[in-house]
Amino acid sequence: MTENELKQNDDEDKTQVFVEEVVEDDPRGLKGLQNFSHLMDDWDETRVSNPTSKMNIAYINKQPALEAAKKAKEEEAAVRQEIEAEIKGMEAVLQAKIKEEHEALTDYRSKTNTVMCLEMEEPCRWNNTYQQLKQYVIKTGDLPPVPSACTTELDRRLSIWIQEQKSLVYSKATRIVNAPHRIEALEALGIEWIESSDDKWNRMYKNLKAYKQEHNTVILPSFMQCRQSKNKELTALRHWIDLQEQEVKSWSSEDISKRHDKLKKLQELGLPIKLSWEQEWNYYILQLLKFRSKYGHLNSQSNDPDLNNFLTVVLSRLKRGSEVKLTQDEMNDLRLKGLLNDLKDLINNPTGRSATTALPNDINQIVSVDRIKEVNLWAGMLEQLKKYQEEYNSLEFPGNRAGYQHLKDWVDVQRKSYEDKTLEEYRIKELSKIGLEFDPWNDMLKKLKKFKREGGTARLPKEFKSIEQGTEEDIELNQLCKWQQDQIKFYRRDDLSDDKKKKLRKLGVVLTKGNMGKVPWEDRFEEMMNYYHKNKTCLPKRDGPLRQWVVELVDLLQNGFVSNKRQQLIDSVNIGYYLKPEVIYKEDGSKKRKGGEMAGQNKKLKAEEMMEV
DSSP states (O other): OOHHHHHHHHHHHOOOOSOOOBOTTOTTOOBTTSOOTTOTTOOOOOSOSSOOHHHHHHHHHHHHHHHHHHHHHHHHHHHHHHHHHHHHHHHHHHHHHHHHHHHHHHHHHHHHHHHHHHHTTSOSHHHHHHHHHHHHHHHHSSOOOOGGGOSSHHHHHHHHHHHHHHHHHHTTOHHHHTOHHHHHHHHHTTOOOOOOHHHHHHHHHHHHHHHHHHHSOOOOOOHHHHHHTTOHHHHHHHHHHHHHHHHHHHOOHHHHHHHHHHHHHHHHHTOOOOOOHHHHHHHHHHHHHHHHHHHSSOOOOOSOHHHHHHHHHHHHHHSTTOSSOOOHHHHHHHHHTTOHHHHHHHHHOTTSOOSSSSOOSSTTSOOOHHHHHHHHHHHHHHHHHHHHHHHHSOSOOOTTOTTOHHHHHHHHHHHHHHHTTOSOHHHHHHHHHTTOOSOHHHHHHHHHHHHHHHHSOOOOOSSOOOSSTTOHHHHHHHHHHHHHHHHHHHHHTTOSOHHHHHHHHHHTOOOSGGGSSSOOHHHHHHHHHHHHHHHSOSSOSSOSHHHHHHHHHHHHHHHTOSOHHHHHHHHHTTOSGGGSHHHHTTTTOHHHHHHHHHHHSOHHHHHHHHHHO
8 A cells, every 4th residue: 555545544543532612601712622731730740551652752751841840830839938928927017017006196196185285275365365255155155246346345356356367267377277276176166267269159159059959950049038047058158149140240351251160150050140241242352352363363163152152143233134233332342343344254254264354464365444454553653652762762651751642552552452362463573572561560570670780779668759850760760669669569468479579579679568668777788788799889870769878878977977886887898998988989970979969968058058059
């Protein structure tokens, strides 16, 4: 027989022991029993007593792998046992530490509580007043009324003290924040702390949502019914809703911009609060101006559905044959703000963009006549402003420059448009090129920096009186003094932002109440020394409070009217030589020297000089 025939007979003699079949839900993902690799724990060395040569070779090859597998398994078991023992030991240590920590914290809390209780009994003004208030609450069952309604002096003092504590908590003063046991003791007496407006709004809004979930409506009973129910929370909620309705009626466009999100929340909750048509008009017209300034057209497909609805209403009232028309004042408002032609174009071409809302880059683009007039007028005013800057080297308009009121008003309009974000980008660039400051506050801050460089100090009096009154420098300095006093007032009313406070303090402006009066002699001396180190002279170039103080000091030193303590301070820094008249006025010029001499003369000499004249 041939080799192929023998091979065919061998294949026919083979018996198929395992049949291929798909075993469903087999966790090993195998077909039948064709793969035996999962039988890893079968450590039998042989199963066939008289193996063939091929089987014997397989047994031999299996032996090293078997030894390696057994060794690895034993090592893994040993390591696992060590780790498990170590973990058990660590867990025991952890539990011991947790128990130790719990006992320590319990002991600390107990002793801290003892300390705080004893602190509340220590004789001091706060504890004495608290005990008086506590006895008052026990006796009357309520807190004292407002100071104006108190009938006795003790009640009035207790009422004022309560207001002081509320102010301290509201301002997060250290002396009350670091004493939480005092806060808790006052809360136990029924004192409610002052909330910020946002915190109170969010709390009341949360209460309104809870009321809706419980009663399936946001329409509360009348205020009198709420009071009669003697439910304080319900009465407070009703009062808050009434207050929201009253505030919305008085909102300006700026208020709507700041609180529009809150109004939307109330409306989505189902509260029937709406803006009047006049309020909607002022607010959404401003939004349309911002949209046009940003995108160059009024085809508003913004994410604000209210803006889209307003635009739809305005367009419908502009169409011919509409039953409801825009009033003449509304038409004039659209015309003056350059929106009328854009809206008409939008009616004629609903899907297109208006071509009259921005300066065209393409000269072939169609531009309306009104837009051309408006652009030409703006360009003309810009040229006038440039000429004014060339003539006076300034963009300020003091009161003694007549004939420029129209230009001042125009600059104010540009700043207002920039603040409202309706000033077009190219106009912002043109005005910035000539140095116009859009933020008046930063403009005044720059002037204060300039004055400090020239005058040596940024601490100005309430008003400045110079020997030569009426000059432009004096008028500007008076404006600067008034502006600085306004910033101090804003600081005292807590209306000054943290960024502005930081900038003013960096210049040396003292905002605290205790330093608003006359500047101490030592502080002026320190300012003079700082100026000397920077400019190598004690006398500032520009007339101001520091210059006047230095001139008076020179006169006092010359006549021997300086106290021993101040003379020692002057000698200790070796500055006396530079305060001599022949030295300090050497490079100051005859006019400044004359001014210094006049400031140093006493009243008698001045009277004699006037009589001689």
